[in-house]
Each structure stands twice: as C-alpha cells, then as structure tokens.
Amino acid sequence: MRRLIRESAEERFISAITAMLPRSLRQINGVHEADAELIEWSGGTLAVTTDTLAEEIHSGLYRDPAFIGWMLAIANLSDLAAVGAEPLGLLTAMTLREDSGPEFVRGLASGIADACIRCGTFLLGGDMNFGEHLSLTGTALGAVPSGMHLTRIGCRPGDRLYVSHPAGGGNAFAFTLISSASGRSELVFKPVARIAEGIALRGIATACMDTSDGLLLTLDTLSRLNECRFGLTADWNRCVHPAALDLCRAMNVPAWAALAGIHGDYDLCFTVRASDEQSLLDTARRAGWSPIPIGEVTAGQGISIVEDGRETKLDTHTLRELSSAASRDPRSYVRDLLGFVHRTGAGNTVGREG
C-alpha cells in the first residue's frame, strides 16, 4: 500500500523486472503512473489493482476483524476510484492464522461484505490458506469507457489542486490510537472508496490519486511524477477534517500537521485546468458533492505552504524518510513527525472555530 515509500527496494524490484520483461501493448499506464493498472480490452479499458493489508495489522492499528475486512476492500476499491473506474468486483486472498476462531472469520466476512455493498460491488471469489501469520490481499477489477480513465500524470503549472473531501481524518484516527494507553480510539474512521467522485472526474481531472498514503505524501508522489510544485493555499478549516482540526488545536500545532502522517483518508486528490474549474464544480454539484480547493500547481518541485503571503517549502524528503519507520515504531514516528512540524514552522496554529 505504501507506494514509493521504500523506494530503493521497490524500485530495485521494478527495475529488475521491467528490464527482463516487455510490457503489454494493451497496458495504457506506465509504472507508477496510475493507482490501478489500465488495460485496453474489447473496446473498453479494464482497471485492476492489488493491495496487501499488512503494516496496519501488524502495528496493531487495525484490530477489529470487521474493520480489517472493510479496509481490505476499501483500499483496493479506492484505487479503482482514482482511475475513474466503476468496480466489477473484488477478490480476496487470505492467509488466516490456524487459531482464527469463527468470530474472527465472520467479522472479516461481514466487513468485506459491508464495504462491497457500500461501494455497489461484489465479492467475486478468492483464495484462503491457513498459516502462522495473518496476511490479507485484495484485488479489485473495474472498467472505464475507452479514453476516459484518470492517471497520476498530466497536471501542469496553472492547474488547480483539489481534494474530494476534508483530509486528515485517517491521521487523526491513527494518532489517537497510537497515543492512547488503552489501544483504542474514540474517533470513528470508516473511509469509503470515492467511486462516484472518480467517475465524475472523467474527462475533467488532469491528474488524480487516492490519498491512502496521507495527503502530503500523495502530493509528494504527484509532484515527482509530474515534475511540478504544489502551492497549498487552502482554507484549513474547510479542507481539514473536523476531528483532525480539534486535535491540532488541542496540541497547538498548525492544521497542515494533520496531513503529514502516513495514514490516509482514501479520498481523491486531483488537479483540473483552471479553465475547467467551473465545469468541475457544476459536475460535482449535480453529483451532490463539493470538491475542496487546496492550492495550485506551479513550476518547480515539492510542496509549499502559502499562508499570510509567506511561502514555506516542506522538506518532503525528510517527511518520506520518517514515514518509512511508521509501522516499525509508531510512537517514535509520531514524535519525529511533531518535531518535523515544529522545525518547519510554517502555518498558523488552528484558531477557535467560528
């Protein structure tokens, strides 16, 4: 799930395998260029993606079996949303522990079923093994009309940057869970895949990616892939999730801190040409949805926070380095991340609401 984080090893693997193997002529996207693989077939475009839920379970972030099942489905369906695909269905490949009781199995099944129903799709089948260690992988299959798919590539300076929904809820959830002595969070985190929003963005978004890695790391990936810079001029009260805003206020840190962690929201982050902004807002309004503007694409690289006329460039290299330790040692990660926010110094702390 954590794309491009452990670049060295993942890129080593991808370099090794791409050097040995031709790519399919049917494949539309290059390596890393889309959240799901895009394949031309029979006059349309298939989207297929596979994702393992590992770090969140082993680090103890996901414990309830129904929540684990839900997240397994959503993590995969969200990648379909980001390419503008409509799901055809989900498959699961699960290795359960030998001592998994019937309650765990039923919980897992109910979570997967609920997520499929919520996203209007189906469980097509799968594979089940038993072993010493829990391992859960999903695969989602979807379709897009020919030429209407979205990729991560295509934004350019002047484009406007949006998120589909307020961001930072996933990080707020992870933070409260990691910080709590009981290992429980009072925050409810139950993301959905933004299928309808992805479909609405067909033909409008110039680049699109889901925020499963957290908003700032998602922007870092988009910045590197598109060789551009994102200037964030957001109204934080609108673009940051209320629970995350509360947390930032209580901790006396700027609102963008809630976007810096690796636990994402599974919403969509996308760009549109400035000339298409009105068309986006009209399309979204008809779909009953309000995209949230957060900044614009400029020449350069990386991410800047622009507030009160002051521009602060984020050290995304360090941000990414920190995130690689997140699952190994979540408490140290939170501490290091807060240190990063304080050192950066950008942004005002969150004021009282209203």
Next chain:
Amino acid sequence: MRRLIRESAEERFISAITAMLPRSLRQINGVHEADAELIEWSGGTLAVTTDTLAEEIHSGLYRDPAFIGWMLAIANLSDLAAVGAEPLGLLTAMTLREDSGPEFVRGLASGIADACIRCGTFLLGGDMNFGEHLSLTGTALGAVPSGMHLTRIGCRPGDRLYVSHPAGGGNAFAFTLISSASGRSELVFKPVARIAEGIALRGIATACMDTSDGLLLTLDTLSRLNECRFGLTADWNRCVHPAALDLCRAMNVPAWAALAGIHGDYDLCFTVRASDEQSLLDTARRAGWSPIPIGEVTAGQGISIVEDGRETKLDTHTLRELSSAASRDPRSYVRDLLGFVHRTGAGNTVGREG
C-alpha cells in the same frame, strides 16, 4: 491454493459472506465452480483469479527465489488455463522480509519474468510491502470469447476422463525433497501453465480443473461438485510422470501412489463426451499435444481404481484429511500417505519398463 481442503473454515467463510452479499449478475460461475472467476463484460468473458503462495514456502518446499517467483506466476496462470482463458497479465502483491537482500529480490523478479515470458504474458503491476514475514500473492487476469469458457461443472456418466500431461511429477519432487537429508531434490520440477491446451479445450471439455492440488484430490473435488464417480483405468506407464514411476518402482508401491499427494503438477484434468473424443484428439494433434486418457465418469461418487478387472474404491475422505496436515508436518504426511496406499491395496506395483 489448497482448494476445499480445510473445508470447514473456508466454507464457513464463504457461507458467511455469501449470506451477506448478493452475487454479481455478471458472474457466470457459482462458488467453487471454476478455477477462475468468470465475469461477463463488453461482449466477452473476463477470467480473474488470485492465489497466495504460503504453505510451500513456510514448509521449506520452495526456497530458491527464482523458483518461488516462477511458481507464484504459474499457480495463477494455471487457473486461467483451466477456464480456457488467454492471459491479459499478472499482478503481484508481495510482503518481503525487512532483511531480504537484493539477490533475493532479483531472483524473485527473474522467476516471475521467466514464467510470464514462457506463458506469453506480462507483469501488469503490483504492490510491495515490507514486514516480518514473507507473503506472496498473485492475481491473473485473462479473457475467453463469450460462451467458450470452461468450468469444473458439466461431466456426466459416460464421459471420458483425461489429463493433459503425465501426472505425479510434483509429488515426486516434493517427496524427494522432504525425504532428503540435505533439503535438496535432484528432480527438476518447473511446471508451466497449460494455456494453449486450455484454449484447445474450449467447446470440447465438459469439465476442467487444474491439478495444482495433485490429481487424486483434484478428482475428488470434481467428483463432489459433479456428483459423479471416476473410474481410473489408466495405463500408468503413460499417465504417470517418468520420475514418479521410477520412485514408485524403487519404493515398491503402485503407480497411483504418485497421484495421491497434495503437491500438484499444474496440468489440466478434464472430461469430454465420448462422442467428442475424436474431435479432442484431432484438435490436440493440430496443437502438437497428446491428451492422456485415464478413465471414465460413472454414476456414484468418489474415485475407483480399476485394474485387472478388480475395482477398488479409494477412501478420498481420509486422503483429504491427511492432506490437511501436509504443510505442518511434511514427513509425517508422507509416512501417513504411504500407510494409506498400503492399506488401500489397490493396483499392481510398477513393473520394469519396456
């Protein structure tokens, strides 16, 4: 991969989830009815399947990274072959150990690449994580012309039973590996997915399944799904892999013993109407391939071995029970399996060749 083996837990999961979730109207096959899920889309049929390589790695059967990568690809592509699909590509979801060195990663990549090239297909993409335990899941996507897919369902008494290639090589490989003090086998085992054979069987096979679980367990599954019995009247010298025959001769056990283990061959096991037998042989000859007759479908249930006019029914329930312990304790499994063969008493031991 071990389908229907741990029935209680897997069926519990499938029952739980199917009770909660409607099935897609686009899905052609019912639960367990095909090696890959079959989805109607855009005037054709998509085939998609996912499979985790777990037990073979944890039990130490697969160690070489290139072989592991090869088997990850083949296990999935073989399921496409069994539904008559042509592959569109493969995806991999891998959790590598933190201490996996570059050689392991390169080996894995080369094995996957080699298998894709051998089967005329492509790696489309995937997901990579790092964790404490190695976990490898593949997904294969393919397509069949509408109405031409193969399933496990449809054979009836009178149909002829075939294997695509001599069987038992996988079990011979596993046996020599488990029995050797060095943990190495002198037997070369490098199965391929029988894509061309599956395509040749379109419109001819009444039921088809790959032999990834070993031939007898595959027949047991087909027997239960089709509520029929398989009478094996095979010429063992033709239908059993030469290396497996040698082993049976050396151990003084009947040749069918080589088909009883859980380590499969990834070939195809299929049935045809008696009236289509000539058409099968003609089609196969044009494809440069010789299907091997091994028996026929009769009324009843289970598997019988017919030799010298004597029919012995196999206790497939016990065979399946034994196999569930195979990965936990391979040496005991081999011992118990040989005990099962001796108790059954069917079949002559293997004579000298020629």
